Amino acid sequence: MRTNTVKRLLKAGKPSVGTWLSLGSVTAARFLARAGFDWLTIDIEHSLVGMETVTNMIASIADAGCVPLARVPANKHDHIKRVLDNGGYGVVVPMVTTPQEARDAVSACLYPPRGTRSVGGSVHALNFGATPPEYYAKADDEILIVLQCEHIDAVRNFDAVYGGTGADAIYVGPNDLAASMRDATGKPPSADAFRQALADILAGCKRIGIAAGIHTFSIEDAKARIAEGWQLVAVNSELKFMSDGAKQVIDALGLKGTELAKY
Numbered sequence: 001m002r003t004n005t006v007k008r009l010l011k012a013g014k015p016s017v018g019t020w021l022s023l024g025s026v027t028a029a030r031f032l033a034r035a036g037f038d039w040l041t042i043d044i045e046h047s048l049v050g051m052e053t054v055t056n057m058i059a060s061i062a063d064a065g066c067v068p069l070a071r072v073p074a075n076k077h078d079h080i081k082r083v084l085d086n087g088g089y090g091v092v093v094p095m096v097t098t099p100q101e102a103r104d105a106v107s108a109c110l111y112p113p114r115g116t117r118s119v120g121g122s123v124h125a126l127n128f129g130a131t132p133p134e135y136y137a138k139a140d141d142e143i144l145i146v147l148q149c150e151h152i153d154a155v156r157n158f159d160a161v162y163g164g165t166g167a168d169a170i171y172v173g174p175n176d177l178a179a180s181m182r183d184a185t186g187k188p189p190s191a192d193a194f195r196q197a198l199a200d201i202l203a204g205c206k207r208i209g210i211a212a213g214i215h216t217f218s219i220e221d222a223k224a225r226i227a228e229g230w231q232l233v234a235v236n237s238e239l240k241f242m243s244d245g246a247k248q249v250i251d252a253l254g255l256k257g258t259e260l261a262k263y
Contacts, residue, residue: 202230
Protein backbone atom coordinates (compact mmCIF):
# COMPACT_ATOMS: atom_id res chain seq x y z
CA MET A 1 0.00 0.00 0.00
CA ARG A 2 1.28 3.46 -0.88
CA THR A 3 2.29 5.72 1.96
CA ASN A 4 1.12 9.28 2.44
CA THR A 5 4.37 11.17 1.88
CA VAL A 6 2.93 14.46 3.15
CA LYS A 7 1.93 12.89 6.44
CA ARG A 8 5.48 11.56 6.79
CA LEU A 9 7.00 14.97 6.08
CA LEU A 10 4.83 16.68 8.69
CA LYS A 11 5.57 14.06 11.32
CA ALA A 12 9.28 14.54 10.65
CA GLY A 13 8.89 18.29 11.26
CA LYS A 14 9.57 19.19 7.63
CA PRO A 15 7.68 21.62 5.39
CA SER A 16 5.33 20.45 2.66
CA VAL A 17 4.22 22.75 -0.15
CA GLY A 18 1.16 22.53 -2.36
CA THR A 19 -1.55 24.57 -4.00
CA TRP A 20 -5.34 24.65 -4.27
CA LEU A 21 -7.64 23.64 -7.09
CA SER A 22 -10.77 25.77 -7.36
CA LEU A 23 -11.86 25.42 -10.99
CA GLY A 24 -13.04 21.81 -10.99
CA SER A 25 -10.76 20.94 -13.90
CA VAL A 26 -9.45 17.38 -14.18
CA THR A 27 -6.97 18.50 -16.84
CA ALA A 28 -5.54 21.24 -14.62
CA ALA A 29 -5.21 18.70 -11.81
CA ARG A 30 -3.32 16.31 -14.09
CA PHE A 31 -0.81 18.98 -15.09
CA LEU A 32 -0.25 20.43 -11.63
CA ALA A 33 0.11 16.95 -10.12
CA ARG A 34 3.23 16.60 -12.26
CA ALA A 35 4.61 20.07 -11.56
CA GLY A 36 6.43 19.08 -8.38
CA PHE A 37 4.07 20.08 -5.57
CA ASP A 38 3.89 17.74 -2.58
CA TRP A 39 0.09 17.90 -2.53
CA LEU A 40 -2.94 19.45 -4.19
CA THR A 41 -6.12 20.36 -2.33
CA ILE A 42 -9.42 20.33 -4.21
CA ASP A 43 -11.66 23.03 -2.78
CA ILE A 44 -15.18 21.63 -2.58
CA GLU A 45 -16.34 24.21 -0.02
CA HIS A 46 -16.18 27.31 -2.22
CA SER A 47 -16.29 25.93 -5.76
CA LEU A 48 -18.75 24.47 -8.26
CA VAL A 49 -17.12 21.05 -8.32
CA GLY A 50 -19.26 17.92 -7.84
CA MET A 51 -18.28 14.57 -6.37
CA GLU A 52 -17.90 12.76 -9.69
CA THR A 53 -15.42 15.38 -10.88
CA VAL A 54 -13.71 15.37 -7.48
CA THR A 55 -13.24 11.61 -7.78
CA ASN A 56 -11.63 11.95 -11.21
CA MET A 57 -9.39 14.77 -9.99
CA ILE A 58 -8.29 12.77 -6.95
CA ALA A 59 -7.49 9.77 -9.16
CA SER A 60 -5.48 11.91 -11.59
CA ILE A 61 -3.45 13.38 -8.75
CA ALA A 62 -2.82 10.04 -7.04
CA ASP A 63 -1.85 8.31 -10.30
CA ALA A 64 0.73 11.05 -10.92
CA GLY A 65 2.38 10.34 -7.57
CA CYS A 66 1.17 13.52 -5.87
CA VAL A 67 -0.94 13.54 -2.69
CA PRO A 68 -4.62 14.42 -3.28
CA LEU A 69 -6.44 16.28 -0.52
CA ALA A 70 -9.89 17.85 -0.51
CA ARG A 71 -11.50 20.56 1.57
CA VAL A 72 -14.99 19.32 2.35
CA PRO A 73 -17.97 21.71 2.22
CA ALA A 74 -18.59 21.43 5.96
CA ASN A 75 -17.67 19.40 9.03
CA LYS A 76 -20.15 16.65 8.27
CA HIS A 77 -19.60 12.90 8.52
CA ASP A 78 -21.06 12.22 5.07
CA HIS A 79 -18.91 14.88 3.36
CA ILE A 80 -15.73 13.45 4.89
CA LYS A 81 -16.75 9.86 4.15
CA ARG A 82 -17.40 10.52 0.46
CA VAL A 83 -14.04 12.21 -0.10
CA LEU A 84 -12.15 9.38 1.59
CA ASP A 85 -14.20 6.57 0.03
CA ASN A 86 -13.54 8.12 -3.38
CA GLY A 87 -9.80 7.96 -2.90
CA GLY A 88 -8.68 11.09 -1.07
CA TYR A 89 -5.46 10.84 0.90
CA GLY A 90 -6.80 13.34 3.39
CA VAL A 91 -9.34 16.02 4.16
CA VAL A 92 -9.25 19.66 5.15
CA VAL A 93 -12.19 20.39 7.44
CA PRO A 94 -13.37 24.03 7.60
CA MET A 95 -14.67 26.05 10.52
CA VAL A 96 -13.52 23.82 13.38
CA THR A 97 -14.08 26.06 16.38
CA THR A 98 -15.02 23.86 19.36
CA PRO A 99 -13.55 20.71 20.96
CA GLN A 100 -16.59 18.68 19.90
CA GLU A 101 -16.28 19.83 16.29
CA ALA A 102 -12.63 18.79 16.31
CA ARG A 103 -13.42 15.38 17.78
CA ASP A 104 -16.24 14.80 15.29
CA ALA A 105 -14.02 15.64 12.31
CA VAL A 106 -11.21 13.32 13.38
CA SER A 107 -13.64 10.52 14.24
CA ALA A 108 -15.19 10.65 10.78
CA CYS A 109 -11.76 10.03 9.23
CA LEU A 110 -10.92 6.89 11.20
CA TYR A 111 -12.37 3.39 11.19
CA PRO A 112 -13.66 1.75 14.38
CA PRO A 113 -12.50 1.36 17.05
CA ARG A 114 -10.51 4.60 16.70
CA GLY A 115 -13.32 6.46 14.93
CA THR A 116 -16.70 6.22 13.29
CA ARG A 117 -15.87 6.07 9.58
CA SER A 118 -18.24 3.79 7.69
CA VAL A 119 -16.67 0.78 5.98
CA GLY A 120 -17.31 0.71 2.25
CA GLY A 121 -16.18 1.91 -1.16
CA SER A 122 -13.59 0.63 -3.61
CA VAL A 123 -11.79 3.56 -5.26
CA HIS A 124 -9.90 4.35 -2.06
CA ALA A 125 -7.93 1.09 -2.26
CA LEU A 126 -7.25 1.61 -5.97
CA ASN A 127 -5.75 5.06 -5.37
CA PHE A 128 -3.48 3.67 -2.65
CA GLY A 129 -2.37 0.75 -4.85
CA ALA A 130 -3.78 -1.71 -2.36
CA THR A 131 -6.37 -4.42 -2.00
CA PRO A 132 -9.48 -3.50 0.02
CA PRO A 133 -8.37 -5.59 3.04
CA GLU A 134 -4.97 -3.87 2.99
CA TYR A 135 -6.62 -0.48 2.79
CA TYR A 136 -9.00 -1.13 5.68
CA ALA A 137 -6.10 -2.35 7.81
CA LYS A 138 -3.77 0.57 7.12
CA ALA A 139 -5.90 3.58 6.11
CA ASP A 140 -5.98 5.10 9.60
CA ASP A 141 -2.20 5.46 9.47
CA GLU A 142 -2.17 7.13 6.05
CA ILE A 143 -5.14 9.52 5.98
CA LEU A 144 -4.08 13.14 6.57
CA ILE A 145 -6.48 14.98 8.88
CA VAL A 146 -6.30 18.77 8.65
CA LEU A 147 -8.56 20.97 10.79
CA GLN A 148 -9.04 24.62 9.88
CA CYS A 149 -8.68 27.38 12.46
CA GLU A 150 -10.86 30.16 11.06
CA HIS A 151 -12.28 31.99 14.06
CA ILE A 152 -10.63 34.06 16.78
CA ASP A 153 -12.54 32.10 19.44
CA ALA A 154 -10.67 28.97 18.37
CA VAL A 155 -7.38 30.85 18.62
CA ARG A 156 -8.21 31.96 22.16
CA ASN A 157 -9.10 28.39 23.18
CA PHE A 158 -6.51 26.71 20.99
CA ASP A 159 -5.31 23.92 23.28
CA ALA A 160 -8.83 22.95 24.35
CA VAL A 161 -10.09 22.84 20.76
CA TYR A 162 -7.23 21.10 18.98
CA GLY A 163 -5.09 19.43 21.62
CA GLY A 164 -5.19 15.64 21.82
CA THR A 165 -7.52 15.25 18.85
CA GLY A 166 -5.23 13.10 16.72
CA ALA A 167 -5.31 15.57 13.82
CA ASP A 168 -2.17 15.95 11.72
CA ALA A 169 -2.27 19.70 11.08
CA ILE A 170 -4.12 22.91 11.85
CA TYR A 171 -4.60 25.09 8.79
CA VAL A 172 -5.37 28.80 8.97
CA GLY A 173 -8.22 30.17 6.92
CA PRO A 174 -6.92 33.76 6.74
CA ASN A 175 -10.01 35.40 5.24
CA ASP A 176 -12.49 33.95 7.71
CA LEU A 177 -10.12 34.45 10.62
CA ALA A 178 -9.81 38.14 9.77
CA ALA A 179 -13.58 38.40 9.34
CA SER A 180 -14.13 36.96 12.81
CA MET A 181 -11.91 39.70 14.23
CA ARG A 182 -13.98 42.62 12.91
CA ASP A 183 -15.34 44.99 15.50
CA ALA A 184 -19.04 45.83 15.98
CA THR A 185 -18.92 48.34 13.12
CA GLY A 186 -17.43 45.82 10.70
CA LYS A 187 -13.96 47.35 10.83
CA PRO A 188 -11.28 44.73 10.07
CA PRO A 189 -8.52 43.97 12.57
CA SER A 190 -5.29 45.91 12.45
CA ALA A 191 -2.30 44.33 10.76
CA ASP A 192 -0.63 43.94 14.15
CA ALA A 193 -3.65 42.21 15.65
CA PHE A 194 -3.89 39.79 12.75
CA ARG A 195 -0.17 39.04 12.87
CA GLN A 196 -0.52 38.30 16.58
CA ALA A 197 -3.38 35.89 15.92
CA LEU A 198 -1.22 34.02 13.41
CA ALA A 199 1.68 33.97 15.87
CA ASP A 200 -0.64 32.56 18.54
CA ILE A 201 -1.76 29.77 16.19
CA LEU A 202 1.81 28.87 15.29
CA ALA A 203 2.82 28.88 18.95
CA GLY A 204 -0.22 26.78 19.82
CA CYS A 205 0.68 24.19 17.20
CA LYS A 206 4.21 23.94 18.53
CA ARG A 207 2.88 23.68 22.08
CA ILE A 208 0.56 20.75 21.37
CA GLY A 209 2.90 19.09 18.86
CA ILE A 210 0.92 19.43 15.66
CA ALA A 211 1.88 20.82 12.25
CA ALA A 212 0.83 24.38 11.41
CA GLY A 213 -0.53 25.20 7.96
CA ILE A 214 -1.28 28.45 6.17
CA HIS A 215 -2.22 29.82 2.76
CA THR A 216 0.23 32.21 1.11
CA PHE A 217 -0.01 34.34 -2.00
CA SER A 218 3.57 34.73 -3.16
CA ILE A 219 6.88 32.89 -3.24
CA GLU A 220 8.35 35.38 -0.77
CA ASP A 221 5.45 34.91 1.64
CA ALA A 222 5.75 31.12 1.43
CA LYS A 223 9.48 31.25 2.16
CA ALA A 224 8.90 33.54 5.12
CA ARG A 225 6.21 31.28 6.59
CA ILE A 226 8.38 28.20 6.21
CA ALA A 227 11.23 30.02 7.96
CA GLU A 228 8.83 30.84 10.82
CA GLY A 229 8.01 27.17 11.27
CA TRP A 230 4.80 26.71 9.28
CA GLN A 231 4.84 23.27 7.65
CA LEU A 232 1.73 22.77 5.50
CA VAL A 233 2.13 25.72 3.16
CA ALA A 234 -0.11 26.46 0.19
CA VAL A 235 0.90 28.90 -2.53
CA ASN A 236 -1.95 30.49 -4.47
CA SER A 237 -4.28 28.33 -6.57
CA GLU A 238 -4.52 27.22 -10.17
CA LEU A 239 -6.83 30.18 -10.84
CA LYS A 240 -4.35 32.63 -9.30
CA PHE A 241 -1.49 31.13 -11.32
CA MET A 242 -3.53 31.53 -14.49
CA SER A 243 -4.65 35.08 -13.77
CA ASP A 244 -1.18 36.19 -12.65
CA GLY A 245 0.35 34.78 -15.82
CA ALA A 246 -2.26 36.51 -17.95
CA LYS A 247 -1.72 39.79 -16.12
CA GLN A 248 2.02 39.67 -16.81
CA VAL A 249 1.31 39.46 -20.54
CA ILE A 250 -1.36 42.19 -20.41
CA ASP A 251 0.95 44.55 -18.52
CA ALA A 252 3.98 43.80 -20.68
CA LEU A 253 2.09 44.49 -23.90
CA GLY A 254 0.31 47.56 -22.58
CA LEU A 255 -3.14 46.05 -23.02
CA LYS A 256 -6.18 47.10 -21.04
CA GLY A 257 -6.50 45.22 -17.74
CA THR A 258 -9.67 43.45 -16.67
CA GLU A 259 -11.28 42.14 -13.52
CA LEU A 260 -9.28 38.94 -14.00
CA ALA A 261 -6.36 40.54 -12.22
CA LYS A 262 -8.28 40.55 -8.92
CA TYR A 263 -8.54 36.77 -8.58
